[in-house]
Amino acid sequence: MYLTVPRLTDIVKKQFRYKMNAYTGIFSSLLIMQLIGIFFGVNSYSSYEASESLRITDATSTGDTPVVLTLVWAFITGILVTTLAYRNDAFSFVSNRLSHHLSSFLLVLLASVVGGITAVLAGSIGKFIVYAQNSTITIESPGLLDSPFSFFIGIATSILYTILFAGLGYTIGSFVQRSKLVIPLIVIVLIALPALNLSVGGVFFIEKTIAFFGTETSFLIFLMKVVITVVVLFALSVAVTNKTEVRK
Amino acid sequence: MTAIEFNNVTKSYQSGAHSVLNHMNFSIQENVLTGVIGRNGVGKSTLMKLIAGHIKVSSGEVRVFSENPFNSLKVSANTILVDDTMSFSDKLTLQQILKEADRFYANWDARLAKRLFDFFSFHPFAHHQHLSKGKKNTFNAIIGLAAHCPLTIFDEPTTGMDTVVRKDFYRALLKDYIAHPRTILLSSHHLEEIEDLLEDILLVRDGTIPFHGPITDLQDMYVKLVGKEEKVRAHVVERSSFGSQVNGSFIEVLVKNTFTMDEQARLNEEGITIVPVPANDAYVALTSGSKGGIDDVFNSATTD
Numbered sequence: 001m002y003l004t005v006p007r008l009t010d011i012v013k014k015q016f017r018y019k020m021n022a023y024t025g026i027f028s029s030l031l032i033m034q035l036i037g038i039f040f041g042v043n044s045y046s047s048y049e050a051s052e053s054l055r056i057t058d059a060t061s062t063g064d065t066p067v068v069l070t071l072v073w074a075f076i077t078g079i080l081v082t083t084l085a086y087r088n089d090a091f092s093f094v095s096n097r098l099s100h101h102l103s104s105f106l107l108v109l110l111a112s113v114v115g116g117i118t119a120v121l122a123g124s125i126g127k128f129i130v131y132a133q134n135s136t137i138t139i140e141s142p143g144l145l146d147s148p149f150s151f152f153i154g155i156a157t158s159i160l161y162t163i164l165f166a167g168l169g170y171t172i173g174s175f176v177q178r179s180k181l182v183i184p185l186i187v188i189v190l191i192a193l194p195a196l197n198l199s200v201g202g203v204f205f206i207e208k209t210i211a212f213f214g215t216e217t218s219f220l221i222f223l224m225k226v227v228i229t230v231v232v233l234f235a236l237s238v239a240v241t242n243k244t245e246v247r248k
Numbered sequence: 249m250t251a252i253e254f255n256n257v258t259k260s261y262q263s264g265a266h267s268v269l270n271h272m273n274f275s276i277q278e279n280v281l282t283g284v285i286g287r288n289g290v291g292k293s294t295l296m297k298l299i300a301g302h303i304k305v306s307s308g309e310v311r312v313f314s315e316n317p318f319n320s321l322k323v324s325a326n327t328i329l330v331d332d333t334m335s336f337s338d339k340l341t342l343q344q345i346l347k348e349a350d351r352f353y354a355n356w357d358a359r360l361a362k363r364l365f366d367f368f369s370f371h372p373f374a375h376h377q378h379l380s381k382g383k384k385n386t387f388n389a390i391i392g393l394a395a396h397c398p399l400t401i402f403d404e405p406t407t408g409m410d411t412v413v414r415k416d417f418y419r420a421l422l423k424d425y426i427a428h429p430r431t432i433l434l435s436s437h438h439l440e441e442i443e444d445l446l447e448d449i450l451l452v453r454d455g456t457i458p459f460h461g462p463i464t465d466l467q468d469m470y471v472k473l474v475g476k477e478e479k480v481r482a483h484v485v486e487r488s489s490f491g492s493q494v495n496g497s498f499i500e501v502l503v504k505n506t507f508t509m510d511e512q513a514r515l516n517e518e519g520i521t522i523v524p525v526p527a528n529d530a531y532v533a534l535t536s537g538s539k540g541g542i543d544d545v546f547n548s549a550t551t552d
Contacts, residue, residue, distance in 0.1 A: 001279070001398040001430045003313060004354040006325040018348050022337030088335045091302065093352040096319045242319070245303040247333040 008102075011094055015103035019081075022089065026077050026111050033073040034122040037066030041126040042133075063123020067158055070119035071165045074112055078169025081108060082177055082237070091246040101238050105170065112166045116159030120151075153219055160226040164213070167230040174237035177244060250311075251399060251431040252276040252299055257308035259294055259455075268294045270455035271308070276433070276448075278398075281425055283442055283463075284435040286452035287535055292435045293331065295452065296403050299433070300329035312399065323399075325354070330392035331403035332385065336376045342387060343372035346394075353395040355428075361394035364420065368413065381408035389417055393424050401433045406441075418445055440528040449527070453535050463527050470530045471505045474498065475520035483515065490533035502533055 041062050049055055080086070081104045090100045175182040216222040253275040260267035268291040276282055286292050297303045298310050301317030301324060310317060317323040336345050346365065350356045365372075368386050379387060389405045402421075406414045422445050425432060433450075436442050449466055451459040459466055470490065473480050477499040490502040502525065507515070515522060 001355070001396070001428065003322070003398055004325045006321045008321060011321055011325070014351050017351070021344065021348070022339050024339050085335065088333060089337050092334045092336060093349065094321070094325045096301075096321050096324055098319070099321065243304065245297075247297065247302045247329075247331075 006094065008099060011096075011099045012102045012106070015090060015093075015095060015099055016106050018093065019090070019103055019107045020110075023081070023086075023107065026080075026107075027114065029077070030070070030073055030111070030115050030118070033069045034066045034118060037069040037119070038122050038126045038129070041065035041123065042129045063120065063126055066122035066126065067119040067161075070115045070122075070158075070162055074108075074115055074162045074166035075169040077111060078108055078166040078171075079173035079176075080169075082170060082173030082241075084177070087177075087244075088247050097242050097244065098238065101234070101241070105234055108166045108170060109163060112162040113159050116162040117155055119162065120155045120158045156219065157222070160223060161213075163230055164226050167233040171233040171237045174241050178240045249278045250275050251278045251280075251313065253309075253311040255309040255311070257298065257310055258306050259291070259298060259303070260306045267306070268455055269298075272455065272457060274450060274457050274460050276431065276450070278431050279429045280447050281432045281434065281445065282448040282450050283439070283446040284433055284450045284452060285437070285439050285531060286435075287437065290452045291455045292452050293403050296329060296331070296401050296433060296435065299399075300324075300327050300401060302329065325352075326397055327399040327401065328353070328392055328395045328397040329401045329403065330388045330405055332388075332407065334388045334391075338375055338377050341373045341375060342370055345376065346391070349391050349395065353397060355396035357394045357396055360424070361390055364390045364393065367416075382410060382413065385409055386413055386417070393420060396424075396428055396430070399431045399433075403435050404437075405434070406436070414441065418442060421445065439531045440526065443527045449531075451531065451534060458534060466530050466534070467525060467527050469505055470502055470525050470533050471507070472523040472525050472529075473501045473503060473515065473520050474523055475515075475518065479518050480520055483520065490536065491529075502529060 041064070048058075086104070087100065090103075172182070172186060176186075213222065213225060216225060254272050257269055257272045258267055259269040272295070284292050284295065294303070298305060299312055299317060301312070301320055304318045312320075312323045313326060315323055317327070340348070342365070346358075346361050349361075350358055368383075368390070370383070370387060376384065376387065385405060385408050389402065392400055392402055392405070406417060409417065418441065421432070421434070434442060434446070439449075443463060446463050448461060449459065449463050450457060451466070459469075473483065475498065477494065477497055480499050480501055484501050484503055487503045487506075490504075492499055492501040500523075507522070512522065
């Protein structure tokens with residue numbers, strides 16, 4: 001019987017298709033998260049008497065809630081695809097650790113793009129709901145029609161943030177696969193360090209990190225920052241799990 | 249050509265506390281159906297996972313198709329390991345799983361897969377995780393057979409299968425092997441079930457290989473002496489016996505086959521027959537530990 005000589009790109013392509021078929025749950029959880037986001041986004045009413053004859057009702061809707069929940073979803077999804085069950089599924093067919101990483105990461109990227117776009121659109125749905133409920137004057141924020149450029153920048157930014165969070169989740173997931181001792185370490189970094197205030201310098205680091213991405217005003221530089229960060233995160237994930245034993 | 253090579257392979261879990269495989273050396277030729285035989289927990293599964301590249305050696309070297317299998321795409325594409333750790337996404341139906349397997353394995357025999365699938369009466373829209381243990385293993389075995397991988401490894405494939413399905417599976421394996429010769433490793437602790445199938449036996453005991461070779465050579469290592477009890481006893485007093493059975497005034501004793509021609513002639517004169525043993529008896533004799541039988545556990549308990 002002759003031996004097959006596989007190419008990495010072929011195997012990655014096949015695995016990517018396999019994972020697309022096998023992990024549709026990723027997309028249904030995205031849908032649920034964004035529905036929750038829309039619901040909580042529109043639900044902020046405030047009403048007050050301006051004078052005896054005038055009553056003002058504020059109905060505000062924020063497109064941020066679906067975006068925030070999408071980021072949470074991206075982070076969890078990133079962790080999820082690195083777990084044991086997903087790995088064993090992948091190694092039931094042809095795979096090595098690199099091809100498994102590449103195909104999982106492509107899946108996470110695709111999911112992040114879908115998540116990033118729909119998060120912004122979900123925000124628009126929220127605005128529409130508020131408009132339909134009140135049918136009064138709406139002071140609009142930038143939308144597709146009056147400022148298409150910033151609308152698309154908004155979508156692109158949303159995608160990049162989603163990718164960033166998914167990449168972070170993926171890396172943390174990979175480290176946890178390497179050693180369960182990473183979990184308390186992450187808890188310390190996320191909770192204990194900020195609570196300790198400035199004394200350790202932990203807050204300083206976290207603030208810096210947030211400012212590094214959050215205060216960037218040039219889209220191109222922001223894009224580069226995200227791409228480089230994600231590439232570094234991915235390389236780290238591959239490096240720490242390249243010796244992982246599977247289907248033990 | 250050599251398909252699998254183990255050079256001084258040691259595998260231990262938990263940072264060397266206990267080694268499962270101990271300086272193991274053997275090689276398996278291409279297109280041979282080898283049975284990996286051994287008692288529970290001797291390292292059969294570990295050995296197979298090493299070959300498939302799922303786990304990595306602690307020291308030594310494994311070569312499969314002259315490559316280190318760990319992280320090798322070539323080995324992965326040409327090898328399939330069927331065991332109970334095979335898992336598939338719960339979103340896929342059985343039919344979809346077969347379709348995925350078709351895309352991954354170059355030699356996939358869709359016709360065979362379909363026929364076996366129907367024969368063992370699977371429902372195309374059933375889900376893998378809802379199958380019973382026996383059904384799950386039957387389904388995994390179908391994938392293993394239909395993949396037609398140059399190296400096909402079955403680790404305890406018949407666990408949970410009923411008698412009829414077991415027999416059908418072994419028959420299917422044999423027929424498919426004859427039609428498409430390839431290197432097959434098959435592990436089981438029930439040697440009597442698979443001895444008719446095997447060409448070679450790789451016997452594993454305590455992480456080492458006490459025997460590797462044709463099944464007939466294993467049988468030749470032992471014989472049974474059958475005759476009058478006092479006469480047989482007189483002959484085996486110098487030898488270690490691996491089990492005996494008394495039937496009236498006759499006795500059967502399993503001993504190592506180290507009789508010279510003269511001795512054989514003398515045995516014949518005294519009316520003692522030398523009977524060849526089934527491979528399973530030879531296997532049990534070779535793998536039973538020095539702790540004696542289970543009866544000894546109870547015997548010593550009463551004398552304490």
